[in-house]
Amino acid sequence: MLKQVRSFFDKKKILEVDVPHINKYPTIDLHIEPIECSPLSSKKGYLHTSPEYLLKRLLAEDSGDIYFLGHVFRKDEIGNKHNIEFTMIEWYRNNFTFEKFIDEVIELIELFISTKNTQVLTYDEAFHKFIDVNVNIINTNDLINILIKHNIQVEKDLSKNDCLDLIFSILIEPNLQDLTIIKDYPTDQAALSKIKNNKAQRFEFFCKGVELGNGYFELTDPILQKKRFLEVIEKRKTLNRPSFNLDEKFINSLDKCNENLYGIALGFDRLLMLKEKKDSIKKVLPFSWEEL
Amino acid sequence: MFAVTNDIRPGMKVELDNEPYYVVNNEFVKPGKGQAFNRMKLKNILTGRVVEKTYKSGEKLTLADIVETQMRLLYTELENAIFMDDKTFEQLEIPFSIVANNKQWLIDDLIYGIIIYKGTAVEIMPPTFLEMTITETDPGLRGDTASGRVLKPATLQTGAIVQVPIFVNEGEKVKIDTRTGEYVSRVS
Numbered sequence: 005m006l007k008q009v010r011s012f013f014d015k016k017k018i019l020e021v022d023v024p025h026i027n028k029y030p031t032i033d034l035h036i037e038p039i040e041c042s043p044l045s046s047k048k049g050y051l052h053t054s055p056e057y058l059l060k061r062l063l064a065e066d067s068g069d070i071y072f073l074g075h076v077f078r079k080d081e082i083g084n085k086h087n088i089e090f091t092m093i094e095w096y097r098n099n100f101t102f103e104k105f106i107d108e109v110i111e112l113i114e115l116f117i118s119t120k121n122t123q124v125l126t127y128d129e130a131f132h133k134f135i136d137v138n139v140n141i142i143n144t145n146d147l148i149n150i151l152i153k154h155n156i157q158v159e160k161d162l163s164k165n166d167c168l169d170l171i172f173s174i175l176i177e178p179n180l181q182d183l184t185i186i187k188d189y190p191t192d193q194a195a196l197s198k199i200k201n202n203k204a205q206r207f208e209f210f211c212k213g214v215e216l217g218n219g220y221f222e223l224t225d226p227i228l229q230k231k232r233f234l235e236v237i238e239k240r241k242t243l244n245r246p247s248f249n250l251d252e253k254f255i256n257s258l259d260k261c262n263e264n265l266y267g268i269a270l271g272f273d274r275l276l277m278l279k280e281k282k283d284s285i286k287k288v289l290p291f292s293w294e295e296l
Numbered sequence: 297m298f299a300v301t302n303d304i305r306p307g308m309k310v311e312l313d314n315e316p317y318y319v320v321n322n323e324f325v326k327p328g329k330g331q332a333f334n335r336m337k338l339k340n341i342l343t344g345r346v347v348e349k350t351y352k353s354g355e356k357l358t359l360a361d362i363v364e365t366q367m368r369l370l371y372t373e374l375e376n377a378i379f380m381d382d383k384t385f386e387q388l389e390i391p392f393s394i395v396a397n398n399k400q401w402l403i404d405d406l407i408y409g410i411i412i413y414k415g416t417a418v419e420i421m422p423p424t425f426l427e428m429t430i431t432e433t434d435p436g437l438r439g440d441t442a443s444g445r446v447l448k449p450a451t452l453q454t455g456a457i458v459q460v461p462i463f464v465n466e467g468e469k470v471k472i473d474t475r476t477g478e479y480v481s482r483v484s
Contacts, residue, residue, distance in 0.1 A: 080353065157349050169331050170325070217328075
């Protein structure tokens with residue numbers, strides 16, 4: 005399947021870029037932990053959790069449309085659908101429309117599975133349809149009660165977003181059996197996407213109850229991106245998580261990126277799980293972390 | 297002693313609200329960019345009740361101070377059973393209140409699993425299968441057995457009462473599944 009994916013991009017004349025997996029700066033996420041390493045005796049480095057920052061630096065230098073097919077690393081993520089080290093398919097398209105980009109992602113997914121019906125739901129619609137909840141007005145306490153009512157016994161100190169995450173993963177995701185695109189996320193879940201009409205231009209793909217990937221209408225404003233990173237670092241401090249230094253080269257490069265840029269990252273192993281009808285990522289990996 | 301939720305495997309024993317639990321299942325739940333959780337199924341070692349608990353990944357749980365040991369039943373008294381550790385010769389007196397349903401499976405000189413929580417015995421595990429003599433049962437009814445396997449009550453040497461096939465007689469030895477209290481077979 006690695007060969008088929010490369011062939012897919014080759015036919016579309018999207019260039020493969022093999023960027024370093026060890027970076028000087030960590031990827032900055034609230035809930036994703038990079039693995040530290042010691043590339044130099046005097047200096048630490050980080051295994052990338054996504055090739056995004058380096059790919060965008062290449063895009064800023066007029067690389068044209070590019071893709072990455074390689075490993076990414078996320079600390080402590082082990083489960084039926086998670087492995088610390090996994091394979092990511094990530095690519096970027098200049099001057100596409102949302103529809104055209106979504107169609108292309110579906111085309112790639114179809115290398116692995118046939119997708120008969122496709123549905124597009126906004127984040128709000130998904131919560132309304134499956135939980136009968138209006139995400140914009142419901143409060144954290146009510147969300148916690150919904151969780152407890154479904155026998156998800158949580159502690160009462162969860163944040164609103166924590167509750168939404170849990171509800172989405174446990175109560176909504178299993179219902180997304182057909183190929184589903186969830187779009188228009190709440191603005192505080194925007195990450196590296198643009199915000200338009202008070203909704204984050206972020207979208208995710210699901211199929212057979214499995215999250216396959218996350219994409220953005222990419223944010224190309226360095227000032228806004230830096231502000232978001234600093235907010236994430238502050239929030240991380242309140243959760244006693246390590247603080248990180250900013251990758252200024254990456255942030256500055258956003259200025260030179262095309263305003264009209266779509267990107268997506270798909271889990272190759274998850275696609276393989278669906279193709280092979282396996283319920284555990286361990287069954288599609290040559291060696292899962294536990295088997296090493 | 298603590299363990300982080302990510303490191304907790306099925307079979308480990310944790311303590312919640314001062315009660316010991318077996319970890320039956322630990323599921324890692326994480327949306328791509330969201331908070332990670334561990335969804336656990338836990339079985340109360342004292343009551344057998346199964347509960348669900350969802351924790352943020354990385355939270356610390358207390359490991360239960362549970363020791364499982366094998367001890368030999370020396371004899372029973374009016375209100376207690378006296379066990380001995382074959383290796384250390386230490387003796388342990390366990391009141392029948394703790395033994396509860398398993399009192400009917402106590403046979404002198406056999407080895408039992410003893411579960412000790414915070415230094416006190418909380419459960420006795422009999423061997424899964426026991427061979428015991430029937431001390432009392434009615435003789436098999438001659439006549440119509442066309443309705444298939446017919447059972448009758450029989451009292452065993454320990455006082456336990458089990459259902460056995462009608463063709464089994466007093467004085468015979470039978471094999472019983474202690475988990476269900478059911479007759480398994482005759483023992484020649």
